[in-house]
Amino acid sequence: MSAENVARAPVAGEAVRVSVYVWDIWVRVIHWVVFFCFIILAITGSYISHPFILVARNAYEPFLMGTVRVVHFYTALVFDLAVFARIVLMFVGSPYARWDQFIPVTRRRWNGALESLKFYVFLRRRPPEAIGHDALDGLIFAVRFLIDLLIIATGFTLYSKITSYNSPLAIFQGLIPFFGGLQGARWLHHILMWVAILFILQHIIRVIVLSTVKHDGTVESMLSGYRYVTKEDLAEEARGR
Amino acid sequence: MEEPVMKDTQWLARELKAHGVSRNDFLKFCGSMAAMLSLPEWAAAKLPATLAAAAKPTVVWLEFQDCAGNSESFLRAWRPTVAEIILDAVSVNYHETIMAAAGTQATAALDQTVAKHSGEYLAIVEGAVPTGAGGAYCTIGGKAALEIAREVCGHAAATIAVGTCASFGGLPAALPNPTSALSISEAVPAAANVINLSACPANADNITALLVYYMTMKRWPPLDDHRRPVFAYGQLIHDACERRAHFDNGQYVQAWGDEGHRLGYCLYQMGCKGPVTSHNCPIVKWNEGTNWPVECGHPCVGCAEPQFWDKMSPFYKHLTGVPGFGMAANIDKVGIGAAAVVTAAFVTQGIVQKVRSRKEDNATTQSHEEEKRP
Numbered sequence: 292m293s294a295e296n297v298a299r300a301p302v303a304g305e306a307v308r309v310s311v312y313v314w315d316i317w318v319r320v321i322h323w324v325v326f327f328c329f330i331i332l333a334i335t336g337s338y339i340s341h342p343f344i345l346v347a348r349n350a351y352e353p354f355l356m357g358t359v360r361v362v363h364f365y366t367a368l369v370f371d372l373a374v375f376a377r378i379v380l381m382f383v384g385s386p387y388a389r390w391d392q393f394i395p396v397t398r399r400r401w402n403g404a405l406e407s408l409k410f411y412v413f414l415r416r417r418p419p420e421a422i423g424h425d426a427l428d429g430l431i432f433a434v435r436f437l438i439d440l441l442i443i444a445t446g447f448t449l450y451s452k453i454t455s456y457n458s459p460l461a462i463f464q465g466l467i468p469f470f471g472g473l474q475g476a477r478w479l480h481h482i483l484m485w486v487a488i489l490f491i492l493q494h495i496i497r498v499i500v501l502s503t504v505k506h507d508g509t510v511e512s513m514l515s516g517y518r519y520v521t522k523e524d525l526a527e528e529a530r531g532r
Numbered sequence: 533m534e535e536p537v538m539k540d541t542q543w544l545a546r547e548l549k550a551h552g553v554s555r556n557d558f559l560k561f562c563g564s565m566a567a568m569l570s571l572p573e574w575a576a577a578k579l580p581a582t583l584a585a586a587a588k589p590t591v592v593w594l595e596f597q598d599c600a601g602n603s604e605s606f607l608r609a610w611r612p613t614v615a616e617i618i619l620d621a622v623s624v625n626y627h628e629t630i631m632a633a634a635g636t637q638a639t640a641a642l643d644q645t646v647a648k649h650s651g652e653y654l655a656i657v658e659g660a661v662p663t664g665a666g667g668a669y670c671t672i673g674g675k676a677a678l679e680i681a682r683e684v685c686g687h688a689a690a691t692i693a694v695g696t697c698a699s700f701g702g703l704p705a706a707l708p709n710p711t712s713a714l715s716i717s718e719a720v721p722a723a724a725n726v727i728n729l730s731a732c733p734a735n736a737d738n739i740t741a742l743l744v745y746y747m748t749m750k751r752w753p754p755l756d757d758h759r760r761p762v763f764a765y766g767q768l769i770h771d772a773c774e775r776r777a778h779f780d781n782g783q784y785v786q787a788w789g790d791e792g793h794r795l796g797y798c799l800y801q802m803g804c805k806g807p808v809t810s811h812n813c814p815i816v817k818w819n820e821g822t823n824w825p826v827e828c829g830h831p832c833v834g835c836a837e838p839q840f841w842d843k844m845s846p847f848y849k850h851l852t853g854v855p856g857f858g859m860a861a862n863i864d865k866v867g868i869g870a871a872a873v874v875t876a877a878f879v880t881q882g883i884v885q886k887v888r889s890r891k892e893d894n895a896t897t898q899s900h901e902e903e904k905r906p
């Protein structure tokens with residue numbers, strides 16, 4: 292790994308940083324697939340719940356809602372596959388994609404999460420360093436994964452009743468009572484979209500803030516895969532692993 | 533299969549004759565029942581003969597926390613007079629609203645049926661069973677509803693819960709459920725073959741069809757997860773609705789009496805719960821097959837689903853509100869507000885920390901360069 296590390300000119304008063312390849316191609320591709328799918332799903336989903344474009348009286352069979360629904364369903368399939376692929380990566384992917392990046396199992400990760408939290412309540416001037424996911428960030432993402440899984444489950448539940456009776460997806464009809472009927476599933480599906488939007492907003496803002504405060508290139512890292520990390524941290528990480 | 537105790541197989545023919553129902557009307561009735569039950573052609577062909585020779589089931593009808601709406605619905609069964617005969621002439625040994633007997637006589641009739649036909653009679657239950665205050669909220673002849681239900685449903689061959697109150701608790705069990713009302717299957721978990729005919733009220737045609745199925749097949753039809761017969765609850769209202777084309781095309785009623793309403797557009801934006809409700813209203817319809825709510829311009833309120841008072845209200849809105857913001861809160865407005873708060877909080881935090889870290893950067897640089905300065 293250290294062969295790839297390129298030193299970067301330090302910003303005034305800061306430690307020397309070296310670049311590390313943290314996000315492999317799979318992580319990056321899945322990240323953007325999930326992101327763009329989510330945007331399409333949020334827009335089509337909002338239309339399905341509240342049709343904001345109305346069709347004129349004498350339009351000839353525009354099938355607008357029908358089309359929007361089909362787009363929503365197929366995008367949802369891509370989204371689901373991407374989320375499942377990411378979960379698989381948690382077990383077979385690079386060290387920075389592993390499940391222990393999300394669920395802190397070591398003392399060091401728990402401390403990292405606490406230190407990171409201090410930064411958000413102004414008890415620290417600088418966020419703690421991390422090579423892959425920051426420990427707090429990882430925890431937040433663990434919750435985000437649960438929410439995604441719930442969105443997927445409620446989505447399949449809603450779909451189970453409109454799919455053909457012999458479709459394998461009809462098996463999700465078993466979840467209908469669990470979510471309090473289709474209306475309950477529909478409500479949960481809708482409100483979880485908003486929860487997911489809140490996650491995305493805080494994620495984008497925090498990534499930009501961390502990037503500018505730490506000068507570690509976090510924003511670009513989701514395109515290039517490289518992140519700038521202090522040498523001490525790299526050494527510590529190597530010891531801790 | 534063993535024959536039920538009642539071996540009188542001529543009763544229906546006698547009754548039909550006495551009521552002056554022609555053979556033709558009887559065949560029409562059988563045809564409509566076969567269609568409702570989605571029987572294959574060969575079975576439909578056998579229906580008239582089997583029904584005519586069927587034994588007469590013994591029925592007791594219990595009313596608890598209810599509005600007698602299902603009895604009303606039941607008494608208005610049409611499909612010529614055949615349904616009337618099936619429904620009226622099935623020995624309704626006990627029915628508080630329509631029986632001639634009263635007081636001790638009536639209770640005696642019930643006790644007798646339970647004792648004499650134990651394990652054979654059908655219990656039809658209307659209304660929820662209150663369990664609060666030791667059952668004081670609903671007593672008949674000094675007996676609590678729960679006690680009666682346990683006794684009668686516990687010994688019945690099958691219990692048919694008619695209406696949403698008996699099926700799922702309905703209005704009495706709606707939040708905050710002051711009487712701790714339960715559905716019949718919750719109140720008497722030991723009851724055999726509970727069949728829920730939910731809806732407010734249960735459609736008489738479905739009651740008739742269920743009885744015809746039982747009388748001819750001598751078993752109960754396939755049920756869904758909520759123990760409702762699939763023939764009546766197998767499909768979403770939305771999937772059989774005549775306004776569905778307008779839904780798919782993006783044409784919606786926006787306000788009562790607007791142009792879309794007059795043109796018969798989809799009622800989705802007026803809070804129609806057809807997409808989340810399973811029932812056969814669009815096919816069987818109401819009031820002698822005249823019409824059904826959506827056809828006459830009113831959204832479905834989802835009365836056939838569990839907890840519909842809590843889950844489906846406000847009836848004229850797509851979704852219920854958000855906890856902490858009220859039942860009528862618009863979920864999207866709350867969402868936009870929350871997004872604004874989160875954005876403002878994190879942007880402020882970021883700017884403050886950035887300013888602080890820059891000061892720190894400058895300070896360290898300065899102290900490196902001019903260490904000697906005071």
Ligand code: SF4
Binds near residue numbers: 770
């Ligand atoms: S009126 Fe209701 S049931 Fe009919 S298509 Fe519209 S939403 Fe569906």
Ligand code: SF4
Binds near residue numbers: 826832
């Ligand atoms: S249309 Fe809906 S609310 Fe009306 S009776 Fe049928 S299920 Fe109940």
